[in-house]
Amino acid sequence: MRRQLRHARVLAGAAMLSASVLAGCSDLLDVKLPGRVPEEALNDPALTSVLVNSVKTDFECAWANYVAGTALISDQFIQASGNLVQRNWGTRRVDSSDASYATAGCGSPYGIYSPLHIARYQSEDIYKRITEFPDALVANKTLSLATVRVYGGWALLALGEGFCEMAIDGGELMTRSEVMALAEERFTEGLALATQVNNADMKNLALAGRARVRLDLSNLSGAIADASLVPAGYVKNASRDETAAARYNPICSNVTCPSYGRNGSIAPNFRDLKWQGVSDPRVKITTQNKPAFDNATIHWYPVTKASTRAEAMKITSYAEAQLIVAEASARNGDLATARRIINTFHTAAGIPGYDPNNTATKDEVVKQVIEERVRELFLDGGLRFNDHYRFQGTPYAVPYKGEPGSIHPNGIDHTGVPYGNTKCFPLPDVERVGNPNINK
């Protein structure tokens, strides 16, 4: 009995020791979080400028990747990669299971879908947060809201133009038109806010964006109205620098810069562009006669565009707006306006004028506007990719690579690789499977 009591005392002591240690568990388990920010911390009016910059930065990153990816798929490049993913992209083979565009981030070559949604979400979420901040605690609240809305509109524009179908915030499937209608709504809101504070930069960015969306939606007069208001000389860029891979100009780092990726080469039809026998200075291409990454294709690249990883990438510009006016006008039958705009570009480039005798038909003029767009805005803004898509089945069709009429009309590229059939990005499997409103 005595022995059992002694046992019990010792065990009780051990149990008390255990209990006292466990009682202090909450402190023992405290950990630091010095390099990350919990969501709750964002509800601080003092962070408004940080939050606005966050929206802008996330959009710039997504836009840069979108522009680079769509450029490689378009007929501006031929693929020249030893990397199978990039080779697939260059031969228009983007599968819905392809993680490179679906879930990859900005540091990866063509992370598009997730970065665009992050940009869109950030703009929506931060718009709500700033709205709820007391006016007195936020300087330039209206401009902040305008900025957030306009950049959000541009993210939606890319999601609408680039993808065959779409979902937002885990919602149901949306058509391209529905997404672009939402983008138009955001531009309209942003434009109103920017107008309230008379901020020209945001006004013009909203106008150019809305004009482009309206053109996509075949609202030609609306597109003309907005685009005409974009002032001469206006250029809005996505800033790029070399502080991190997510901040690179990915066209340079993946394709054009001889010191980096070299996963593609400028397509032969853009290497020596002429207009009526005169070299067109808007697309200057060169080569060092060295192989691209596939070791088989000579690497051709632009002289003055995407030539460093820190080179800013155009979001929109007066030139783009003018070409919207030209296209919409021509499609509306106003060929004179289109000719005038085209010739303005020709004059600036120092090349012979277009259709001096005004004999070109409507179809010819529209086609010429499309041609002017790829020359004036070579590699810019996902515009060529959008033109491939928009004009399918029309008299102005711009054939995709691998289709009859393209540089590789037989469906086989210069290295013997068959082309795929990507015309717009499919909704990624990761969205289709994980979204309960789609995968019902």
Place this chain on the structure above:
Amino acid sequence: MLVVPNPVRLLRPSPGLALLVACLCLFFAAAAAVAQQQTVGGQVVESTTRRPLVGAQVMAGSRGVITDNRGRFVLGGLSGAQVTLRVVMIGYRDLEQTVEVGRSDLVLPLIESAVTLDAIVVTGTPQQQLKRSLGNALGDVDVSKLAERAPPPNVQKLLSSVAGVSILSGGGDIGAGANIRIRGANSLALSSEPLIYIDGVRVSNSVNSGPGVDSRSPPSRLNDINPDIIESIEIIKGPAAATLYGTEASNGVINIITKRGSAGAPVWNLSVKQGANWLPDPENLWQHAYYKNAAGQLVEFSPLTSDRVTGEYPGDTISFGPWFRTGMPREYEMSVSGGAGPMNYYFATGWSRDEGPVTYNWRNRLSNRANLSFIPSEKFSLNLGISFIKSRYRSAGAVQPISVRILWACASPGCEPGRKLAGGVDGLSRGYLTGPPEGIEDDYEGYEDLSRGVITSTISHRPMSWFSHRLTMGTDLTAQRLSSLARLSETLGSSKVGSRSVENYRETLSSLDYAAIATTKVGADLALETAGGLQYYAKQVTEETATGSTFPVRALETVSAGAIRSGAENFLENKTVGAYVQQQIAWKNRIFVTGAVRGDDNSAFGKNYDFVVYPKFSASWVLSEESFVSRFEFINALKVRTAWGKAGQQPDVFAALRIYEPASGENGAPTLTPSNIGNPDLKPEVGQELEAGFDATLFDERFGIEFTYYTKKTTDAIVSVPVTPSLGFPGSQFRNLGEVTNQGFEVGITGDAFRRDNVQVDVGFKFSKNSNEVVSLGGPASLVINAPYGMYNVTGFPLTSIFMRRVVSADIDRSGAAPKAINMMCEGGELIPGTNFSSGGGAPVPCASAPQVWWGASQPTWEGSTNLTVTLYRDLQLFAQVDFLGGNTLLSGDIRASLMSFRNQPAIILGEDPILLAYDILDIRRQPGTIKGGWAKLRDVSATYTFPQSLVERLNFARASLTVSAQNWWTIWVAQKYDFGVRQTDPEVRSTNSTEMTAYYQEGWPQLKRILTTVRVTF
């Protein structure tokens, strides 16, 4: 419970034993002196390796002594001309031998017993336990013996001798780590690597890759440890046994037990190793390339052959000139151990250099270990150990390895002569992909510099006969510096701008483990043992990285020399607190029943989740001590056992929190971007395992069998669900959704197949089978989770299974510019509802509407090894071991890219295979290179000669041996050598990044052939 002392094992951890040994020696010595009677003396050795056996009992009638730390004994008080000696040691068969009285040069060889029930184990139990009391299987590696037979290149190699443990190799890059899988892979999303302990103290098992090392096969922290300081390794294989280790232990536990001193005069051990590593026949090792010449003929091309033929360099065909070499591994080790008074000691130091097959792949390592045991009384002991490791590793993975330039040489079209392209066979690259290899060594450098200290300490106290407690504390401090340098160079295939990256990674792991044990006896037969314990682990990781690029001149090598610079800092912390109680009941020291429960809290659990509880139950029954079995004389020992238990695996450090991370905007503007969507309900996944088996020794202890069947279920399995991107957060979200099962069996057989005076043949065999299945992903059947590299976790199929469309027939349309597949028919099959996945096996359907069918699983389903040891004339031991593995499917990026990307193989150049042409236009060209992954290799061949004692003693040595060993000499069998005519270089090589259970790999080096000569001297 009663513990029958094992003299050998007790010398290490047990308090008071050294004192006991010393007293016994003194007693018998004194008695002999007084009586002036005759003695016999000599040495007890292990019969095959001739290793001295410390702690063997040598008896003559009622007299006896215990061998000292050199295995020596002197037994006095004898009379007469002859005496019969009986030598007993746990783990060995008893020996009886009649010897002449007065001899002092006896050598008494003990033969190892096939299975030992009375060995003491220390892993997975609150205190030392006899193996007979364990209800679970325990892997036990006798490192000293293995190292003598076939010196291992690293610690990971040692583990492969245990049934159920798979070592999945990262390839032939010196320093490349392997994956360790115990009883298969368990987790859908978290690491499947086991925990690692040294002398009961938790140490790092992290796999950190960064600049300068190949991220697909980063170095293993396990391989920092010098195998020569290890006495043994104990492995518990799953939740049934790992309950007391709690959260994170569901993948099993590896406990490394280091050598310790024992009472006696200093024993010095010296060993010198020298050898050679090389890639066999590099010119024909990798698949040759092909191109079509101007005449349309197919031409075979190897840039190495071309270089040799054209005299590009004066290479020889063995080491292949400047591109490859024969590496010269060497090691110099020294240790001293002994004991005086209450203090035993063991000091070891060693320096090694291992060299790979290229001049820019090597590893230098300085390793030191000191173990001190202070045993002032039978009630108290203190064991203290300190390791310090410093190493420098130059990885060939600082840039894509040279194998890439050879394997994918002559990318077609464009490489054929006459076009004068830089990438052509007559161009600047001489046909190598990206550029000729001569610049690699000078243009690229990648290093891992490591400083690591491990401190282990255990205080044991037995204040009362029925109560003892111990405190084990320790820390592992790892400072790893990874760096890469790409020099500014205009050489083809080099960096055109130059860059430098440095990462300082520091990991501190602190652990504290307290256990208290009370024992009592109820009557003569029943013994009770009650134990309780507390454990605390804290892990802290700091990481600083800096990168500079765009150098003005080539000579610059620092981050600050870059025109563009960036830096980052990261900090992670994780803590666990756990407590347990355990009750064991022993009946007549032959039936043991144990129950335990453990509770854990962890800093990474979600805020809505508090505490996890892991129970355990086990039982063992030594049937051979029951009369109904002991009548069968051929059964020497038989134990049946079963165990059931749970253990956990914790989620990632910040997985539960919704967080944003800082990023830089225009002109350096500070911004915040979504980083992790978080999950406040996150809790650990719990592995639950039931195992049953038996251990038996048969036929006069000549054959031993260990068999275990297990079934394991991981519930609340953490699934890394890709965040639905439209929600606006990147990456994945950890959710407790799934359920994974593993089941299989392990069998280990050892046998003394043949024994005569001068010939002894021992055989060993181990085999394990494992199959796993995703039982649930927590959602509808259609929920399919992407695994890495396009593999999928699908309900009803093995983890990370490969699903793709499979073409079964097609025609070729030659009417166009190039042949093209048409009329493609793919394998059909019943669809998993709501998905386009199927197990296949259905009638062919047009590919456009075909399902993605199952091609195989990424993880091996069976593995094993068999070995043969032949001992001739007691001094010469010949050893061979064959390893084998299979049941898995590989995604060979080497084959796939050769065909689909670089198109340098006949099958794609000629365009005559309709199936391959179909894959060229189907999906994203993923199917080619999907091959069976099985192989069998003659892993080790060795010969060990133990020098005769007469010669050794003349040189004042106690023992000397010479071992010549060879590794990876012959690939006996490969499940599938070719796909579409392209050869897989080495199916054993795979990505070993710890969290990636991937079947995909490319660019790896095959395993090196290796010869090593080892000289060991003891004095």
